[in-house]
Amino acid sequence: MLGGNGMALMGVFSGLVGKNPTLAFERLATVEDQAARQMALTGMMQHITDPGVQTSLATYLDDLPASDRTQVMSSFIGQWAMMDPESMMEFVDSRPEGERRTMLKTAGQTMLWADPDRGTEMLLENSTEKELPGTYSTIVSSLASQDATKAEAWLNNQTQGPELDRARSSFAQTVARNEPEKAMRWATTITNESQRESAVSSTYMQWRKKDEDAANAALPESGLSPEAVQRLLDQVDAQTPGTTALPAGSFEAPIEATEN
Numbered sequence: 001m002l003g004g005n006g007m008a009l010m011g012v013f014s015g016l017v018g019k020n021p022t023l024a025f026e027r028l029a030t031v032e033d034q035a036a037r038q039m040a041l042t043g044m045m046q047h048i049t050d051p052g053v054q055t056s057l058a059t060y061l062d063d064l065p066a067s068d069r070t071q072v073m074s075s076f077i078g079q080w081a082m083m084d085p086e087s088m089m090e091f092v093d094s095r096p097e098g099e100r101r102t103m104l105k106t107a108g109q110t111m112l113w114a115d116p117d118r119g120t121e122m123l124l125e126n127s128t129e130k131e132l133p134g135t136y137s138t139i140v141s142s143l144a145s146q147d148a149t150k151a152e153a154w155l156n157n158q159t160q161g162p163e164l165d166r167a168r169s170s171f172a173q174t175v176a177r178n179e180p181e182k183a184m185r186w187a188t189t190i191t192n193e194s195q196r197e198s199a200v201s202s203t204y205m206q207w208r209k210k211d212e213d214a215a216n217a218a219l220p221e222s223g224l225s226p227e228a229v230q231r232l233l234d235q236v237d238a239q240t241p242g243t244t245a246l247p248a249g250s251f252e253a254p255i256e257a258t259e260n
Contacts, residue, residue: 006039014043021047021056028060038075045076049084054091061095070102077103078110085111085118101126112142116150136167144174151175152182162191169199180207180215188223197228204232 017024024044031037047053061069080088085107092103104126111119120139127135136158143151151171158164168186176183180203187199200222207215219229 010039010043013040017044021053025056025060048080077107081107081110133163133166137170140167141170148175165190172199176203176206201232
C-alpha cells in the first residue's frame with residue numbers, strides 16, 4: 001500500500017475511527033499487510049486524544065501477540081506524545097509494566113525534540129542500568145543538535161565515569177564541525193582507549209578543515225599515544241592528493257558511538 005492507495009487507506013481509517021472507534025479497530029484487525037496496517041494506524045492516530053479511541057486501542061492491543069503489540073506501540077506512541085503528552089501518560093500508566101517501559105522509552109525519544117527536559121527524564125527513568133550508557137548517548141546527541149551549551153551543561157552535571165564514554169563521543173561527534181576545540185576537549189576525556197582514539201581522530205579531521213594549525217597543536221594534548229598520533233597523520237597523508245596511500249587496514253577508522 002504505497003502512494004495514493006496508502007493515503008486513501010489512511011483517510012478511510014481516520015474517518016472511520018472518528019465515527020466508530022470499535023468498528024475501526026475491528027476492521028484494522030483484518031488488515032494483514034504490515035505496510036497497509038501502518039498507514040491505517042497513522043490515520044487513526046489523528047483521533048488518539050478521543051477517550052473512545054483510546055479505549056478501543058487498549059482492547060485491540062490486548063488481543064495482539066506480545067511481539068505485535070511492541071511494533072504497533074512503536075508506530076503511534078511518539079506521535080501521541082507530540083500531540084497530547086498528558087493523555088499519552090495516562091494511557092501508558094494503564095498498561096502492563098513491561099509494555100509501559102517500552103512505550104515510555106519510545107515516547108521519550110520523540111519528546112527529546114519537543115520537550116527535551118521531559119524526554120530526558122522519561123528515558124532515564126525507563127532505562128535499565130545496562131541500557132544507561134546508550135541512553136546517555138541518545139540524550140546528548142539530541143541535546144547537542146539543538147543546543148550544544150545545554151548538552152555540555154547536562155554532561156557536566158552527571159557523575160563522571162566510564163558509562164559516559166559514549167555520550168562524550170556523541171557530543172564530540174555532534175559539535176566537531178562548528179566547535180572543534182570544545183569537541184576535542186570532550187573527546188580527550190573518554191576513558192576507553194579505542195573510543196578515545198576514534199573520537200579524537202574524528203574531531204581532528206573536522207578541525208583541520210577549519211584550522212589545520214590549531215588542530216595540529218592540539219594533538220600532543222589529546223591523550224593519544226605516539227603510535228595513535230602517527231596512525232592519524234598517516235591517514236591524513238593517505239587522503240591528501242599527491243601522497244602515497246598506506247596499505248588498507250593501517251588505520252582503524254572511527255567507530256560509530258551512537259545507539260541504533
